[in-house]
Amino acid sequence: MKFIHTADWQLGMTRHFLDGEAQSRFSQARIDAVGNIGQLAVDEECDFVVVSGDVFESNQIDRQVLARALDAMAATPEVTFYLVPGNHDPLDAASIFRSNTFRERRLPNVVVLEDSEPLPVADGIELVGAPWTSKRPLQDLVDQACAAAAPPAALRIIVGHGALDNRSPDASDPALISLERLEARIEADEVHYVALGDRHSTTNEGTTGRVWYSGAPEPTDYREEDPGNVLVVELEPGRIEVAPRSVGKWRFRQHQCHLSSDTDIDSLQQWLDALEDKQRTVVKLSLVGSVSLDQKERLDRLLDHFADSLAALETWERRSDLVVVPDDAEISTLGLAGFANDALGDLRELAQSSDPAEAVRAQNATALLHRLTRSAQ
């Protein structure tokens, strides 16, 4: 028996660094991923798909996104999607799963696990959902769901969402999922697979090989280690096989480079040039070093160029420290004499100021002078 384990679709998510057109493509890619998962299920002859929480970015997303998501799942009517509400889309009074749009378009192949009643989904297979009903649960919902359900009548898959206690830095969070208890239940043959969501990177948790985070099918941030996958799970009594399948099309890359020479800029250019599928790649650069006015101009042109070709190109302000210092050759090419030269000297002195704000201001003023002089010449 095979099924697909996925999670954290977070449909309706927007990224502030994406401009309008890129945001549209980003959103569409995430909808497309849903359709691709359905198609993958057909191709892999999977019996169903479980989505372990955070199907939607929030309960307050644009209803158009919901409609498109339902359309995407409707495209493969033979595949049933079992959805569990997560912390982003809890099953509360404002739940999107109870919205008019969702109710009116209720699809036969879309099932929301609203409680923890074991649900037989295939021969010898039952699902136990651990849905979030509020944003701040006060207990381990997965453990609670396991405890509440009757003893398993078949292979039991727990579909839950949240952080495992072995990973969280905040041990006092009552909602943490106990890995130890889960493994004990697996050991006791009460649970046979735990399909978790929340962590966007694909992760095999613990030692049983039966507790997995599928990761997000499309990456959403730079910090994610191994996003863009779904898991094809083959489960039989006494045997389990979990195979990640890459479905993500977008990439988030962050890159730090030291710039102090034209060569460094060349390297950066080469790195950027080498990026594949630029229009679906989001890059965040941290730039450190010291460049001349000309180099800064070149760098700016370079960044402008890639900002156009990439989905987004951000500069990581917090991790950037790029000083612009005109070199002597630049000074002489400006052809400034007399008072103008004196003024430039003043600015260069200010650029070395211990007050970083003043230094930046002076650098900017120097760059401006550079630009104005060039255009005047």
Place this chain on the structure above:
Amino acid sequence: MRIQRITLTNYRGVDLAEVTFDECGVTVIEGDNEAGKTSLVEALDLLLDERFKDRSGDRRVKAVRPVHRDADPEVEAEISTGPYRFVFAKRWGRRGMTTLDISAPRREQLTGDEAHERVQSILSETLDTGLLRALQVRQGTELALPSFVDTDLGAALDTAAGAVGDSDSHDGIWQAITAERDIYWTPKGKRKTILSDSQRSVAEAEADVASLTQQLAEVEADAERATRLASDTERLQQLVLQAEEARDECQRQVDAAEEVEGELSQLESELERLKTEAARARADHEARTDLVNEDARYRQEAAELRARAEKAAPALAAAQRHYDEAEAAHRTAREYFDQIQRASALADRDSEHLRQIIEARHLRARHERVAAAQERLDAANAVIESVQLDSEDVTQIEAAQQAVIEAQAAADAGSATVVTTGLSDVEVIVDGVALHMREGDEQVTDVVDSAEIVVPDSLKITVTAGNESRQLSSKRVEAEAALRMLCDEVGVANLAEARDALERRDAASRKLGRARDDIERDLDDLTVDDLASKAERLSARVAAYPNERTADVALPPDHDTALRAALDLRDELKRAKSALDSAVTILESAQKALHREEIDHAALTATIAAADTATASATQKLETARAQLADAVLGQRVAAAQETERAARTDRDASRRQLKKLDIGSLRDRLSNAGQALERARAALSKNRDDLRALQISLDLRGEKGLGAQLDAACSNRDRCIAQDRSLRDRAEAARLLHQVFERRRSEARQRYIAPFKQRIEQYGRIVYDTSFAVDVNDALAVSRRTLGGITLGVNQLSTGAQEQLGIIARLACASIVSPDGSGAPVILDDALGWSDPSRLRGMGAAINSASEHCQVIILTCTPGRYAHVGNATVVSPPMSPRLA
């Protein structure tokens, strides 16, 4: 540039003129007006100006042709400029010609356009034509302090300031920097709208985020509230169930108590019924007793009435009798009164009749007396009318008579008296009056005038009175005439007659009065006719009376008798009347007494009858009642009913005690409370459901808005705005800083740059004025202000003379700075300093002299001596002469 020499040929009115200048120093060209001094400057312009080639037909070229000769004007100048030294000549006209002979730095000879172009090339290489013009002070042109900003002075100052490079491009950068600053800041350093707009955009974007965050927080709070409400629903449902049970239990207890209450109510009504029955039995018994008593009472009453009636019968008879007697007495009195009344009336009528007879007689008598008095009245009136005089007339006549007597006496006394004495009987006529005289008769005649005594037939004696006698006689005649006239007037002959007439009149008047009194008395308000008719009527009545009167009684003989009889009868009538009144009173009293007795009797009779009837009725009722139910049975019934009532009361009291023990009031209160608690629980449940439903609808509606997506978009927008704003502010700060730094450095440089020029001006100025002289030089390299003796004034505030002096000093300063290396241009002053006083002229001379060590100065003047103070000037005078050749 220096000018060594200039030669004019056929130029305006000059055939040939040549002036040689000191290359360094001052050349003063003195000459009268119209001597052609200004032509020198003009000729130099024409020669060097690139527009005026030798073939030029320009108006200015034509203007310099000689007027009366067909000769082409020609100008030749020997000039050094930069490294060049050359002689350049031009002739304009049909035989136009241009020649150039360059002697340094290397020899070169050119003609025509080539020469023209070469000179232009040399000039443009070495000469600043703007400076050339700026250094000229021309006669008749406007006074203006020169600006040297676009001249070689700038370059010279640059050199002096030690700058290198192109100052124009610095201006370009400066403009660009200023323009960049102006994008963000006002010249005074205030933010422009581009910055505030950006900040506002950030604020608005942040407000959007805050608003959406708030809305989302509300949605979340509402979602949590909905969850709470949903869990409340179950609790409230439980509460309702519990309240219902409690209410039902209370209801059961109340129902039981109400059953007891119902029984008590029945017992109460039974008791009431029995009370009524007992009361009725008692009432029946009492009614029977009343009937018995009533019957007895009526019987007794009837007996008492009858006894009273028997006792009252004699009084009634007595009253009847008394009445009958009174009635008889009254009748007798009435008859007597009537009789007397009739007799009295007849006596009165008789008395009246008799009185009328007397009155009729009196009336007739009065009538006769009135008639008689009227006659007397008429007679008296006739007398009075016949007499014309009155007592006054008589008095007058008496006076006149007295006057006659007195006049007579006087006449008599004064007149002669003729006494005629009859001696016998004789007839004598004295004064016409025949007298029969007897013997012894004496006739005395007073002769007034004359008297005539005639004895008929015998004698006539005429006695004439004397004059006095006549006068007296005349007076007497007058008095007599007056007397006679008075008498005539009243119709009497003399006084006696008058007195008699008056006497008659008075008598008649008295008679008249008496007659009137009589008439008045007898008429007594009546007229004569009234009196007559009254008398007549009375007589008629008197005559009729005996026929009308009864004949039974004889008419009394006279009035007095009749009157006495009538008065007697009146007295008698009064007495009869009194007797009658008293009889009436007695009768009325008797009648009233009788009536009273009769009423009493009738009432008693009726009362007896009524008492009899009542007695019969009561007896009948009693008998009927007794026939129905015997008196004893009634008594038994009363006793039985009272016993039954007592038993019922005991039952009722027992029931009451039971109910009190149950305390139905408290039970009802508890039930009411339980009911209210239930209602409240239901209301709370209902409100909870309503709230939940409303909240759910509200959440659904808000869910449709996609607030999360909106917030994401707002956050993105805010981040973008912040980034843009930061970038904008960075650019603005950079632009400001750049501008500030440049401005400071530029200003410093300006000051350094201008300093040599300013120093040179002040150097020359202090020669002219004193050491307190100082100037401000602006960016346009023009003097903007002058300070002297501690007072600083703008150049426009200076006097014309001071402005001119300052202008020349500035030119000298400029020329002295730019000229030393052979560049620059000469300072040319054409009739300048006309407004300067001698002391200033002295100073200016010294300044010019000082400057001329560094530059060429050419002075044209028509005022010999004005420039006498220029120490080393070469004076050319006359500068030129016509037709030298």
